[in-house]
């Protein structure tokens with residue numbers, strides 16, 4: 001009984017218990033190997049983060065938008081055409097900011113099959129970067145510049161939606177990411 | 182030593198000796214738990230109906246406020262108050278001992294109840310809507326953080342008191358030998374609670390100081406990553422407390438419903454110990470897509486350390502059914518592989534609640550949890566509705582249902598009241614189980630389609646139309662689960678206050694293993 005004081009409880013395991021333990025052990029080993037294995041196959045998410053400040057990142061983002069802005073979309077979000085940004089060796093740097101007024105900026109136009117380094121940070125709250133419909137999700141923190149490298153393989157319209165609760169305007173946070181040939 | 186021998190009654194069914202002052206404490210903690218469950222349940226139905234796009238009930242500010250209220254009242258107040266009742270029961274009745282420092286225990290309860298009321302005041306009156314995670318720079322009011330701190334301090338004191346009570350039971354000769362398995366499980370829960378609640382202090386004391394203006398905002402802004410780590414060292418470990426308590430209660434229910442005996446106590450106890458070993462670092466699985474941590478760090482923390490706990494759970498996953506099966510076979514239910522299960526007492530809510538909670542926790546909660554905490558897969562889950570889908574399987578379909586199932590025994594055996602309606606009790610676990618299963622499935626599959634959690638209106642981005650059917654399943658399930666909760670709350674509250682009294686048999690009960698005269702004299706002299 002689970003409410004009785006056991007007399008002699010240090011007993012050897014019976015056969016079924018031992019078989020089960022072996023199964024569990026093997027399974028745990030498989031799982032334990034799986035993650036480092038994915039690690040070697042480059043299945044990890046980005047490991048690149050830079051320290052920044054909300055002020056510095058805001059300035060970088062402003063300059064970026066100013067340089068490549070080609071207009072505004074119907075929600076008033078600046079559209080940035082990032083198709084011709086030099087790719088360099090590591091990819092073209094583009095900057096996403098999540099603002100205190102619950103907006104993602106900018107609305108991106110990317111080029112298919114071009115490698116991009118998407119920088120993401122916030123000027124105040126924590127936010128979520130959720131790329132749809134791929135359903136890829138990252139955490140955005142203030143004072144941290146998180147860099148995710150991606151190469152769009154498919155043209156079309158995608159959405160970046162905030163999926164970390166960031167205050168009363170949370171549900172208004174989304175922006176468009178267009179991929180063109 | 183003071184004479185406590187007249188403060189006991191004997192439980193007719195189990196033979197446990199119940200210390201009456203401890204019984205009052207169990208009563209007050211259990212009743213508090215159910216009251217907060219009611220608040221949480223009302224919030225649950227309102228937010229669920231808001232997330233169902235066809236209904237979309239609440240305005241935005243109330244939606245976020247009520248999620249905050251739902252999270253705190255359910256995950257923290259209902260669960261923890263109930264666990265405090267479990268700690269007191271495990272350290273008194275099960276050991277057939279007195280519960281020491283009764284006044285201190287009441288003081289702890291008062292701390293906790295003030296804390297819980299302050300938090301609810303902050304949410305509903307002051308309009309705090311920061312979610313239970315309260316990631317800075319989202320800012321609550323000072324009372325919000327103060328409430329959490331008071332509540333946590335009360336719970337921490339209760340954990341210490343649990344250790345003290347076990348010590349007294351030994352010292353005064355009430356109990357000798359190994360702890361019964363249930364108490365051992367609760368001991369594990371209390372040990373994890375100490376670590377957890379200290380992490381809670383590391384998280385919420387600085388946030389409190391920031392909310393009253395002592396710590397500057399710039400510090401908090403720079404510490405968001407650090408806050409997340411400490412918050413989850415607290416928040417995830419708290420789930421290990423729930424886990425240990427729930428498993429202990431499963432063993433208890435096995436005993437109460439069909440007289441199950443743990444097959445191998447050594448194995449079960451080792452499994453409990455694995456929970457302690459694995460608590461703290463496994464929490465990193467909440468930070469798998471955070472900037473700033475390396476993959477190596479994440480992998481180390483989510484592989485072997487987390488899997489130690491998983492192995493623990495898998496051991497219980499065989500030893501609990503094995504205990505039940507053995508007990509049932511002894512009664513002659515030996516036909517086929519599963520007669521022991523199919524001919525179980527399915528109209529006993531303790532049994533049906535236990536089995537349903539076992540299945541939902543193990544098969545759905547466990548499997549989804551393992552998927553999500555895989556470093557490379559987490560990017561597909563983080564912060565979408567699959568996450569609430571997962572933990573409504575663990576902490577709701579699993580823990581909360583197990584607590585309800587055991588409450589059907591606690592009320593007559595410990596609180597000495599007959600259930601006001603056996604018929605309703607009989608069907609309650611099925612109703613709640615079905616409803617919460619639909620909630621879990623709806624959330625999980627909507628999450629699979631990318632629907633974010635904690636989101637007031639997913640129609641705005643205009644891309645989640647495909648998930649409407651899933652969210653409708655969640656909504657209908659929520660109504661069913663809500664009815665299930667109301668039935669439970671109705672039975673519990675009405676029985677406790679108006680149920681027929683079960684007369685108690687007072688009995689003189691002295692320590693069965695008296696300490697030698699001289700020794701006990703010295704003790705009274707020093708204390």
Ligand code: HEM
Nearest residue numbers: 225228229252255256312313577581634635636659662663
């Ligand atoms: C009738 C039963 C219940 C229903 C219908 C229900 C429904 C929900 C819904 C719709 C959400 C919001 C999901 C989102 O938008 O992110 C939620 C969140 C949550 N629920 Fe429940 N729930 C129930 C019971 C419980 C219980 C018993 C517990 C705890 C023991 C619990 C713990 C939580 C927690 C911790 C959250 C997360 C809050 C947050 O994101 O801050 N729920 N629930």
Ligand SMILES: [Cu+2]
Nearest residue numbers: 127162166173
């Ligand atoms: Cu946001």
Ligand SMILES: [Cu+2]
Nearest residue numbers: 162164166170
């Ligand atoms: Cu947000």
